Amino acid sequence: MKNHVPTARTTPDFPRPYTTVDIVIFTILDKALKVLLVQRPTHEDDPFPGLWALPGGFVNVELDADLEACAARKLREKTGVASPYLEQLGSWGGAARDPRGWSATHVYFALLPGLDLALAKGANAADVDWFEVDELLASPRLAFDHGEILLAAVERLRSKVEYTSLPAFLLAEPFTLPQLQQVYETVLGRSVDKSGFRTRMLAAQFLQEAGHVAGPSNRPAMGYRLADRSGPVVFPRTFSPRGH
Amino acid sequence: MKNHVPTARTTPDFPRPYTTVDIVIFTILDKALKVLLVQRPTHEDDPFPGLWALPGGFVNVELDADLEACAARKLREKTGVASPYLEQLGSWGGAARDPRGWSATHVYFALLPGLDLALAKGANAADVDWFEVDELLASPRLAFDHGEILLAAVERLRSKVEYTSLPAFLLAEPFTLPQLQQVYETVLGRSVDKSGFRTRMLAAQFLQEAGHVAGPSNRPAMGYRLADRSGPVVFPRTFSPRGH
DNA sequence: GTAATAGTGTCTCTTAGACAGTATCCT
DNA sequence: AGGATACTGTCTAAGAGACACTATTAC
Numbered sequence: 207m208k209n210h211v212p213t214a215r216t217t218p219d220f221p222r223p224y225t226t227v228d229i230v231i232f233t234i235l236d237k238a239l240k241v242l243l244v245q246r247p248t249h250e251d252d253p254f255p256g257l258w259a260l261p262g263g264f265v266n267v268e269l270d271a272d273l274e275a276c277a278a279r280k281l282r283e284k285t286g287v288a289s290p291y292l293e294q295l296g297s298w299g300g301a302a303r304d305p306r307g308w309s310a311t312h313v314y315f316a317l318l319p320g321l322d323l324a325l326a327k328g329a330n331a332a333d334v335d336w337f338e339v340d341e342l343l344a345s346p347r348l349a350f351d352h353g354e355i356l357l358a359a360v361e362r363l364r365s366k367v368e369y370t371s372l373p374a375f376l377l378a379e380p381f382t383l384p385q386l387q388q389v390y391e392t393v394l395g396r397s398v399d400k401s402g403f404r405t406r407m408l409a410a411q412f413l414q415e416a417g418h419v420a421g422p423s424n425r426p427a428m429g430y431r432l433a434d435r436s437g438p439v440v441f442p443r444t445f446s447p448r449g450h
Numbered sequence: 451m452k453n454h455v456p457t458a459r460t461t462p463d464f465p466r467p468y469t470t471v472d473i474v475i476f477t478i479l480d481k482a483l484k485v486l487l488v489q490r491p492t493h494e495d496d497p498f499p500g501l502w503a504l505p506g507g508f509v510n511v512e513l514d515a516d517l518e519a520c521a522a523r524k525l526r527e528k529t530g531v532a533s534p535y536l537e538q539l540g541s542w543g544g545a546a547r548d549p550r551g552w553s554a555t556h557v558y559f560a561l562l563p564g565l566d567l568a569l570a571k572g573a574n575a576a577d578v579d580w581f582e583v584d585e586l587l588a589s590p591r592l593a594f595d596h597g598e599i600l601l602a603a604v605e606r607l608r609s610k611v612e613y614t615s616l617p618a619f620l621l622a623e624p625f626t627l628p629q630l631q632q633v634y635e636t637v638l639g640r641s642v643d644k645s646g647f648r649t650r651m652l653a654a655q656f657l658q659e660a661g662h663v664a665g666p667s668n669r670p671a672m673g674y675r676l677a678d679r680s681g682p683v684v685f686p687r688t689f690s691p692r693g694h
Numbered sequence: 695g696t697a698a699t700a701g702t703g704t705c706t707c708t709t710a711g712a713c714a715g716t717a718t719c720c721t
Numbered sequence: 722a723g724g725a726t727a728c729t730g731t732c733t734a735a736g737a738g739a740c741a742c743t744a745t746t747a748c
Contacts, residue, residue: 223511298516310556312541424699440709444687645728647728664719672728
């Protein structure tokens with residue numbers, strides 16, 4: 207009943223919202239969970255001038271074959287990293303989130319090994335930096351609805367850490383079990399039992415031995431690689447100190 | 451480096467992809483998991499004429515405050531149901547999925563009580579119908595990439611059924627525990643132990659007693675309502691016949 | 695040797711799964 | 722009474738959590 211003209215069928219003339227892609231890039235740095243942010247230009251005509259925001263931007267119809275390719279491109283541009291763990295988080299869209307008009311953003315989240323930090327900072331300018339997640343959540347002052355998006359990303363990450371091998375993607379290979387445990391504890395915000403942790407990880411069959419590795423300790427530990435980098439393994443149970 | 455004109459900052463002049471919202475609407479009918487599809491117009495200029503597709507369409511910038519409101523509106527238009535369980539599934543976007551050009555769709559999935567079937571069919575025309583999910587997955591012939599989307603939705607649903615109270619949203623209240631178990635078994639495709647099932651459900655504390663109800667059986671069973679319709683409860687463990 | 699971290703053994707207690715048994719209703 | 726379905730009890734075995742113990746290195 208809205209289409210008076212036949213051509214409206216083939217190429218609808220609705221007003222089109224902006225389409226963007228944003229990425230929540232996590233890493234472990236100084237034993238803390240950090241996220242990569244970029245500073246918005248200070249030009250007055252820009253929305254949220256000077257505020258920090260998630261890296262991202264408009265979909266480029268010519269460059270990007272699909273959404274994931276667009277996310278991968280933006281990630282490469284900001285960090286120089288080509289193939290980290292990349293997962294879709296969800297999408298946020300509405301009339302109010304961007305002062306320029308109705309917009310929808312497709313959000314991905316990525317996990318980077320802590321090592322690539324130097325690489326990441328070197329690749330780009332001074333308007334990019336790592337921020338501690340806990341501090342950001344305590345007092346969120348991000349552009350757009352990025353505070354809300356960051357919260358959703360952290361919740362997804364923390365929740366998945368309870369029952370998957372996701373944290374392994376935050377480490378450079380080869381890594382040791384104590385290192386992996388350290389990452390779990392950092393993300394979860396609590397300590398876990400060593401013995402149970404080891405049994406659990408080895409039982410899940412996602413680690414391949416890669417020879418002994420001299421870590422920060424005295425005794426060298428067994429190094430491991432991921433048997434399958436395409437995604438995490440799901441544990442049959444959740445981590446939990448005595449029931450739930 | 452691309453913005454020659456200052457005004458490009460405030461209102462970017464990138465070509466904008468189409469923005470749509472699609473919904474995967476599940477229900478239980480005849481002890482089978484079904485999904486609602488609509489038939490595409492047979493006009494030759496339309497993409498995928500005559501094929502069945504997920505209900506959905508373009509975001510209406512004037513009508514829809516945000517994506518979820520848009521999904522709720524489309525769901526209301528197709529089924530007449532106002533407030534079912536509605537959850538975001540993800541987004542699919544790319545140059546190839548719609549012959550009219552680069553498009554991105556935000557997909558939600560909804561769970562409806564089987565009862566509202568008559569309502570749903572009455573509310574709309576003959577180009578809407580329920581399809582058995584298993585048959586669709588066996589030979590998918592849907593418009594756009596909706597086959598892929600449907601698969602993702604079913605996987606999400608089946609996976610969540612293993613460790614959440616989601617199936618309760620597929621039943622009209624009040625419902626009995628045997629009815630709920632029946633739904634679990636239908637979605638999972640296998641039978642579960644009665645005793646363990648009951649213990650599990652009651653321990654999760656999401657059911658409120660609502661008096662005895664005469665079901666299809668001889669002995670009346672206790673009826674239950676959801677204590678909280680805003681979302682499912684997560685169980686600490688997964689359903690599993692002896693290990694995983 | 696000592697210190698420090700890597701890795702293992704063992705005990706206990708919870709609880710899921712299996713299945714048998716009891717209760718309550720209808721015809 | 723008999724049949725059908727709702728609901729409960731019991732047994733067993735697996736596995737998580739807790740913690741003490743041993744092993745291997747650097748100094």
